[in-house]
Amino acid sequence: MAGTTVTGTTVDELLAELAALEDPKARAVNERHGDDHGVNLGRLRAIAKRLKTQQDLARQLWETGNTPARLLALLICRPKAFERDELDAMLREARTPKVHDWLVNYVVKKSAHAHTLRVAWFADPDPVVASAGWALTTERVAKRPEGLDLAELLDAIEAEMRDAPERLQWAMNNCLAQIGIEHPEYRARALAVGERLEVLKDYPTPPGCTSPFAPIWITEMVRRQNPT
Template structure:
């Protein structure tokens, strides 16, 4: 914790806080520290319990994802309120855990929009990697009905799922693009030069063009 405190940069913290995060540690420095520590499950759990943002990010990097039980991950997802900790927990830990799909199904319709966004993120992963058993048309029904008025982080996760359905599944592409055009979610999102817009119709079109060109 003392080493993490020494790495804290007030300027980085100010930037991160504008995005909802609560740490000022450069992520490159954090990854270098994790590389030095290597996997240490007990230390990871103790770091997580501090509730400190940088410590929790480090915990995610040095933990053993498969060592967590279902209820442990459920509790951690409900505690992870800042965007970066939540994102890393889902992508670096939950996705690699044997309970991932069970948690996906449980979180998908959770009344807590942050927890629900984790369910949608896991669903997007299945849309692209293991769509068997998913009701893609049903997912589009929910997106069409609920995405427009969803809280920001849940809306972002639903929009990502919409784009992935359109990109990965040609049979649903026209409908996915149509939903994006009607709802106009993230249509005006500021996108840096050289980056792909998160607006689903543009995102789908660009990714499909790249696939066809490749």
């Protein structure tokens, strides 16, 4: 595990460097969001910039199971170098929100296996895995909707989102909002579904930020697209 990398840095040295960045205040904030580390992500990104792309090192860092090490791995890996089953196994191991989010957004979305994984994960009985399927579907809704049945997606959201576990609920809500924002022909229904379900209606939103409550989110983003 401590083998020397191309840059002369070992995994053990990187683990020690990441441990030295641990900040109790940052950990307290992260733990409120379900994460289990206290490393400033700006500093972690600086380490990744120094290391550059190193696929073998990324795999070694991932295998440690250490959250900051896994985040670093996702920044220095080569997304297209992973096999489908490897990405599937990684996602099922990625239980903390930040690792899960970065894996989906920084790696899986850039992989040649994104489509097959989206289909497989979308219907998975594990809600955390299913949330990744919904996240990949949301990107399709916004960028490449061809082949998607948006009415069917709205049916599923209307039937399941209110009682879905938190991470899956959040992913479905994102999809609902993107359907309403990007597809005018479905906007009225998306707004109506959001109003009826009231998911995230009371979510605390800082001043200057847009509420994740779908009707507010859709209305605001459409306004920005069509300023008067």
